[in-house]
Amino acid sequence: MTTKVFGHKAPDTDSTGSPIIWAWYLNEVKGVAAEPVLLGEPNTEAAFVLKHWDLPKPAIIEGVAEGEKVVIVDTNNPAELPEGINKTDITAIIDHHKLVGGLETKGPIDITIRPLACTATIMYDLIGGDLAKAPRGIKGAMLSCILSDTLEFRSPTTTAHDKAVCAALAADLGVSMNELATAMFEAKSDVSSFSDAALLRMDSKEYNVDGTELRVSVLETTAPKLILDRKDSLMASMVDVAKEDGADQVLLFVVDILNEEATLLVPNDLVKKIAEASFGCTVSGDTVVLPGVMSRKKQIIPALKV
């Protein structure tokens, strides 16, 4: 039985690239038949990375079957995984997020969670010397995943180890980290083809904060103007998205990668109150700039107060 390797819904570069890396390792090094798959259409940056490294786009699956072998990467959150995930035969989990509880396995399996910026960094460590056998595309995917998750080392989630692994991969491949990251971020910034609702759900996670269900959306971009020019229709769309997804409010943070700041859209008094309580800012108008804020995991979620 082929093991399916996948990351979270709404795949970004790490959730697209890491399954490809790990499926290569299982197939070529461990002798375990494995296939990388996606739980949805990859975002524009991930699509660029596939094309750039000449990697075939993994199949998008609609769901999982009871008893099928799966490896979960880049998440341990059942809400970000297909329904019925606990009925599959989970054989490994590799992740860099907090343990949320909810996944269950039938027996003891390999679980590796590390407080690093990127799943691919953990895979680099787990694969070790066998990485020498990897084709260029696998190493390239690894490099791209880490540049993406660290926002080229600007994100406060970045560790010295993520940086060192990136530098080693770039040297091995003979590529410029800055050129690759710039091209990736440009691809991510090209959001013209997406609807407002699609943008709000593109990189979004739900959190219950003091009883209020918040869908916390982040758009990382080198061209914030493209998004902020659409702020009126984005704010109008928030009402429908919140309703459809059972949330009380959508928060949209537009992260300006190059200027290292986030702009939060403020459509109503609830968000104004949340912004002022959480980030100690004063809001006047329908946006507020939060200098230095780059990471949902490290800076937004821990700060949120309702």
Place this chain on the structure above:
Amino acid sequence: MTTKVFGHKAPDTDSTGSPIIWAWYLNEVKGVAAEPVLLGEPNTEAAFVLKHWDLPKPAIIEGVAEGEKVVIVDTNNPAELPEGINKTDITAIIDHHKLVGGLETKGPIDITIRPLACTATIMYDLIGGDLAKAPRGIKGAMLSCILSDTLEFRSPTTTAHDKAVCAALAADLGVSMNELATAMFEAKSDVSSFSDAALLRMDSKEYNVDGTELRVSVLETTAPKLILDRKDSLMASMVDVAKEDGADQVLLFVVDILNEEATLLVPNDLVKKIAEASFGCTVSGDTVVLPGVMSRKKQIIPALKV
């Protein structure tokens, strides 16, 4: 703040030794202040191991405080941990059991779960070359944990890696694995001082099987006669233990380490039905011998049918 390192309630050798090993590593290698603690009195084998390797008995704690730093080893099951465990600051989890779901962490932390026989084997891998700095007692605790959890390699949970690590440690220490294991199993078999209820709870885990709550108790011994001679009072005590612990039935498997078989006590028709359905045996009388059955994890739990 000192990090407390502990295993599960009703500490056996692995849940007593592994916290000592990891606290040594944190203190002496990682420069993190850490203290091994216990969630109860160690069993007789673990007490022997402490004395044999001249290790001080860790303090027994009554509970955990909100926000205190803890490392959890040899379990990921909240039911085997102090109340309020999710309110502590869990900084790492090292375990070799199935993921049961229920533990939550505030941020991404180090989690290492491996399908190996023993937590100490995983620690051997994580510590790597730094183990050369360890005093004799730490290496001795490691060796004892693995001999205990593998029943000197008789348990089907044993992997080639557990065996290889044991052999390397024994060679390094210049001790006989067989002599050490024999002394440990003798210590574990000395159960004369325990009440029937204490014996039933000594190495016991609750499982819900098809709606029936079973407390599945295992006693590993080289002297099964000492326990089976008490079978009438043990069976009488099962009724009270089940009632007090909210279980429907206690199942007691007396594992004969040397003869590699288990004897299940059969106090009533329910257990007779379970035994026959689960192990394909025919029960006549108040015990049944199950040849080759040594492991709750690998052989008993997966087989249980009510």
